[in-house]
Amino acid sequence: MIRDARVLEERFIPKEIRHREGQLKAVRDNLKPVLEGREARDTFLYGPPGTGKTCMARYLLDELSKQSSRVKTGYVNCFENSSRFRVLYEVVSQIGSLLSVHRKGTPTDEVLEKLRDLVEENRCVLILDEVDKLRETDVLYSLARTSGIGLVLIANKETALWHVDSRIKSSLRLMESIEFPEYSRDELVDILQDRVKWGLMPDSAREEQLERIAMLAEGDARLAIDSLRIAAERSEQEGEEEIRNEFIEDAVSKAKEEIDSDTLEKLNEDQLTLYRILKEEGELEAGSLHEKYKEKVEDPVVKRTVRKYLEKLERLGLIETEGKGRWRKYSMKD
Known part of the structure; x- marks a missing residue:
């Protein structure tokens, strides 16, 4: 029955992009300048999971690579690579050589300089997927300020970048935001x-x-x-x-x-415990959640770390929050 199993996989890039004609034209227009040796316009794609953001972005990167060998392209998943060093390392590994860059022992700024050398003569387009999962958002500033790099940032929510430093916002001020609604x-x-x-x-x-x-x-x-x-x-x-x-x-x-x-495979045991508590209870205030968490684990982490873990669960779209401080409530996302 199955003739080509690859077609049914998430990472498969189709021959044509269906029902995203407006988004396709807008992003293509933003990337087109790299074919003429100019810089692409930074673009932010947002919308719920499964609305074609990543698929379309990767489709266009393939298209660019076929049109010009001088255009370098890269794709980084920011959940899997959430630090400044890991993002830069991934980019360099995809568009250049890692002979002079080692994962351990190489300063982050040295990796950035290596990247700048690589894009000095060739224009580059980078997809940063799940950009809201970045732990160190200053990498966006580093990339946005690097001449020759065009960014395609992807997240589920339009508000994904609202919390970043004002320097980053300023660097991305000309970025075009494009919405991907749910499919009918x-x-x-x-x-x-x-x-x-x-x-x-x-x-x-x-x-x-x-x-x-x-x-x-x-x-x-x-x-x-x-x-x-x-x-x-x-x-x-x-x-x-x-x-x-x-x-x-x-x-x-x-x-x-x-x-x-x-x-869930991306969570550690403490994060899984917090997730399971909320799944059982439905909704809890911060204090009650922390008490129930301490009851269930032998070696509980401190409150500050619990807050960071809950922020991660929220970034992953597993839970949602309401209120601030000790009145903050946590619940499972619908």
Whole structure:
């Protein structure tokens, strides 16, 4: 049943970008100057998960690389690389040579100088995905002030950069913000039809099945595509030549679990404990949450560290907060 499993993976870049014509033109126009040896305009893409931000950005980087060998491109996930050094190290590793840069023992400013040398003669476009997960946001200042680099920043919320230092805001003042709304049900069906056409055997999935997945995915293309993959895999394991209706809802549930699991794997034991407490309790004030946390662990961390852990859970979109100081309340995100 599955002809090309890569098509059903999250990192697959499709041959064409569906239902993002306006966003595609805007970002393409911002990046076009690098093909003429000029600097790209910095761009900020924001919108809920599964709305095509990363996919479209990577599609355009591939397009630039094919159009000019003099344009350097790089992609950094800021959750996995949240410090200034790690971001700069990743960029240098992708666009140049690491022969003179070692992960341990090389000062951060030396890595930055290496990057500046690399982009002196070649223009560069960098995607910083999940930019709201950065622990050291001053790297944005370093990159924005480096001649020859154009930035594409990606986050779920329009407010992701509101808290950064005024120097960073000033450096990014000409950046264009572009919204990615949730997909409609019909748009998701179109996206799924493409994945079926490229990744599955003919007649493996019926139109009404794709409509059902699109309805359950509620505007999230990643969830929809993962659900299609899981339903197809299970049907294939059962020896079927087409997806069975009874597998669809279970596939959507499993896809949600996979996405949640990917996020939870990024947490340490203390962070997981705080998450589980809120999942059980629903909503708690800061003081009550800290007391329950201390009851559940043998060696609790101090309040300041707990606050940092809760900030991380919020950045990951797992919880939300209301109020300030000791009156602050924490709850699971809907």
